Amino acid sequence: MTSRTTRQVRAQRAEVFKALGHEDRLRILEDLAAGERCVCELVESVGSSWSTVSRHLSILKAAGVVADEKRGLQVFYRIALPCVVSFMTCLDASRRGEAVEVRRCCA
Amino acid sequence: MTSRTTRQVRAQRAEVFKALGHEDRLRILEDLAAGERCVCELVESVGSSWSTVSRHLSILKAAGVVADEKRGLQVFYRIALPCVVSFMTCLDASRRGEAVEVRRCCA
């Protein structure tokens, strides 16, 4: 967080935040927080077309937020950046005005 | 993070992430991480026009990421959501492949 943060690091951070800045992609992350899912399950959960969900996933993957693995006919996605999930919990608490115990914020 | 996350909570989270999804706004946050700053200082640091920086700040403020206070002729901005700063540190570490000690992630 020093003033020496390079442009590249900042660009990487921004890519992650852009990837997270869409409600349907957050919905996907909620699903994945409960365990890995195949694309077909996510399509059902999000309620958009296959092509749209697939693009959402590719954006999350390019940002490094999720990872995928092909097994048999299906592709399974899982969260690759667990601190994202705890950060959202932290966000919600702050929004509610709760003074978050920082030790417990990112677990 | 349960499946009972409401649409509203998800929308609030998305608003925060959208606000953070821009390199110049991340630059602003880096400046603010070192202490409060007036708009004039941020304009200098970011290198865009006053109107552009002002809009960046209003986006961050609407999302609850920063807060402002008018003192004398100037408006001072400061970070209102400290866990954002520690989350970025966490992100950087994950990106470098470092196994982050989650206890120390959000401090």
Next chain:
DNA sequence: GATCTATTTCGCAAGAGTGCGAAATAGGCG
């Protein structure tokens, strides 16, 4: 109260992101 200064709001043109159906791809399977 006129003026000056710091900041925000407005309106527009350009660019980026979104969602969809159709077409393409990649393996597993008979």
Next chain:
DNA sequence: CGCCTATTTCGCACTCTTGCGAAATAGATC
């Protein structure tokens, strides 16, 4: 090998975001 299934890529129309200069606003100051 040819087919079927799960998923990704493409192309397009559409909406949202961005950045700027000009105009508006809000106080402090004279």
